[in-house]
Amino acid sequence: GAVVSQHPSRVICKSGTSVKIECRSLDFQATTMFWYRQFPKQSLMLMATSNEGSKATYEQGVEKDKFLINHASLTLSTLTVTSAHPEDSSFYICSASDPNSSYNEQFFGPGTRLTVL
Amino acid sequence: GQNIDQPTEMTATEGAIVQINCTYQTSGFNGLFWYQQHAGEAPTFLSYNVLDGLEEKGRFSSFLSRSKGYSYLLLKELQMKDSASYLCAVRVLTDSWGKLQFGAGTQVVVTP
Numbered sequence: 512g513a514v515v516s517q518h519p520s521r522v523i524c525k526s527g528t529s530v531k532i533e534c535r536s537l538d539f540q541a542t543t544m545f546w547y548r549q550f551p552k553q554s555l556m557l558m559a560t561s562n563e564g565s566k567a568t569y570e571q572g573v574e575k576d577k578f579l580i581n582h583a584s585l586t587l588s589t590l591t592v593t594s595a596h597p598e599d600s601s602f603y604i605c606s607a608s609d610p611n612s613s614y615n616e617q618f619f620g621p622g623t624r625l626t627v628l
Numbered sequence: 629g630q631n632i633d634q635p636t637e638m639t640a641t642e643g644a645i646v647q648i649n650c651t652y653q654t655s656g657f658n659g660l661f662w663y664q665q666h667a668g669e670a671p672t673f674l675s676y677n678v679l680d681g682l683e684e685k686g687r688f689s690s691f692l693s694r695s696k697g698y699s700y701l702l703l704k705e706l707q708m709k710d711s712a713s714y715l716c717a718v719r720v721l722t723d724s725w726g727k728l729q730f731g732a733g734t735q736v737v738v739t740p
Binding site for chain 1: 659661663668669670671672673676678715722726727728729730731732733
């Protein structure tokens with residue numbers, strides 16, 4: 512199947528700093544990428560949908576000024592958590608749709624564990 | 629919004645069969661996915677149903693009834709490595725792409 516990478520896998524930062532997470536589709540071009548957040552023992556919550564070359568579409572309740580998304584190319588999307596606070600500590604997962612896959616399914620990255628002190 | 633319900637946890641012994649049910653209420657239905665997720669890892673694709681009926685894929689099978697808003701994932705010949713969370717996700721059509729709405733996941737514990 513298609514491969515999606517994320518970097519970094521883990522990050523610890525101080526409160527008030529900004530953190531950038533990269534999501535790359537390695538062997539396919541992804542016009543659409545998705546960003547999710549997952550708290551312990553809870554499901555994946557969609558934060559935003561990112562389309563190459565256009566502004567991201569945020570889910571209700573997600574602050575677009577706090578979670579900046581840039582989809583600069585067909586293989587790269589970035590999520591920047593600005594002025595991070597301890598409540599932003601979570602597991603952030605990206606996914607990418609491969610239009611050439613059998614079901615146009617989403618392929619998930621390995622996730623980024625963010626801890627804000 | 630979408631309501632997707634699945635049991636929180638199920639326990640079964642190695643070699644047995646487990647069936648994980650998922651019910652959903654949604655608009656713009658465009659398919660149902662099952663994913664497996666081990667702790668701290670990304671979900672991996674297991675199966676997809678868009679039409680009613682059963683899809684079989686090795687030890688895993690998935691069933692869908694659109695009229696009932698119901699799906700199940702059947703795991704046969706359970707192995708210890710099958711201990712994981714199983715996520716039911718409904719794809720809904722929005723604008724020009726489909727987004728996934730996930731259930732809370734069912735933690736399957738396989739015991740020796």
